[in-house]
Amino acid sequence: MTRTVYVNGDYVSEHDAKISIFDRAFLMADGVYEVTSVLGGKLIDFDGHAKRLERSLSELDMRSPVSRDALLDIHRELVRVNAITDGLIYLQITRGSNGDRDFVFPDPETTEPGIVLFTQNKPGLANSPAARTGLKIISIEDQRWGRRDIKTVQLLYPSMGKMMAQKAGVDDAWMVEDGAVTEGTSNNAYIIKGNTIITRALSNDILHGITRAAVLRFANEAQMQVEERNFTIDEAKDADEAFITSASAFVMPVVEIDGVPLGDGTPGARSRRLREIYLDESLKAAI
Structure with a gap:
């Protein structure tokens, strides 16, 4: 067609x-x-x-x-x-x-x-097989320009990051600047410790994700706390769970970072619950 x-x-x-x-x-x-x-x-x-x-x-x-x-x-x-x-x-x-x-x-x-x-x-956009298996990611240096809060069409380096991930045999990459994770190549990045979601605070360093804002609003429904701060790749490897959010992936669990599995290497219960809540609430409000 x-x-x-x-x-x-x-x-x-x-x-x-x-x-x-x-x-x-x-x-x-x-x-x-x-x-x-x-x-x-x-x-x-x-x-x-x-x-x-x-x-x-x-x-x-x-x-x-x-x-x-x-x-x-x-x-x-x-x-x-x-x-x-x-x-x-x-x-x-x-x-x-x-x-x-x-x-x-x-x-x-x-x-x-x-x-x-x-x-x-x-x-079947909301029924991606990746939501059941989780994503494997690598970390790469963040070499983008400084105004990532503006959603410009300057996407060459994120595209290169996707290709680095593909060459490494994984699904995506998280970018790191001054020792801390900024975001994924086309998504916001999060880790979970206990009942706390940890994600970088809004600034010029990251895109102000629309799905991010919704998920953080829904965290209370999942009986979770939110801590907006920088975190390192080493901290991420030691997390209970991790996930990404974007307009097309919604909430997607991350199960491996730089070859290190998180938990038992399968999507965690909290990430799955956040995805479920996000989709349910977003469908109710869709226009």
Whole structure:
């Protein structure tokens, strides 16, 4: 089935979609993005993603070409025309193109921002086999730029991290800076000691995860405490459990770090319970 995508105001076939070669996202990675999950034909935590998108745009002095209400309408129309039951919607807004390449930002009064959205069909997204087996990860040095709180399209190093993990025969990598874990290549990182979830505090060092915020809200329902602080890889190896969160993986247990199994090497009860609560509550609130 050929997808219908949204490009700069028009719904078109993916084969007919075009953007300028001078678009600054292409030339300068000058753009931001969001990924929203779809379960049962409904959007998961759309408002959270929309708010973070607005923050990212503001931090880069970039304007949105559409309102939040219009953005919701576009998401729903793409779900409808592409018959998405379970899947993802990728959204990217760029600073646009003024018809040439220049390091200096183009005049926002005369240069319209670019916007692209497309769907990815993922049947059974919430029933990933990885949730039953858990993830094996390695640690790598964090070599990204300093404003990781802005969800930009600068994803080369995270992609390299994914490839390092693949080469090592594992599922993903956690990045380490100044001796402490920052986050995964495309997710936030957590360990569990006893009934306490430990995760790095929000700052410019990590992405302010939408799923992260929800899971930490739901921790009380799982009868767990939350401690926001730095932790090391050695501390992680000694943890009772570990997990990651993201918009597409939800809550995913981690069972091995740098070859060291956590517990008995299978997903822990607390991580499984957090995933269950997150999915239940998110489906209730889906729009």
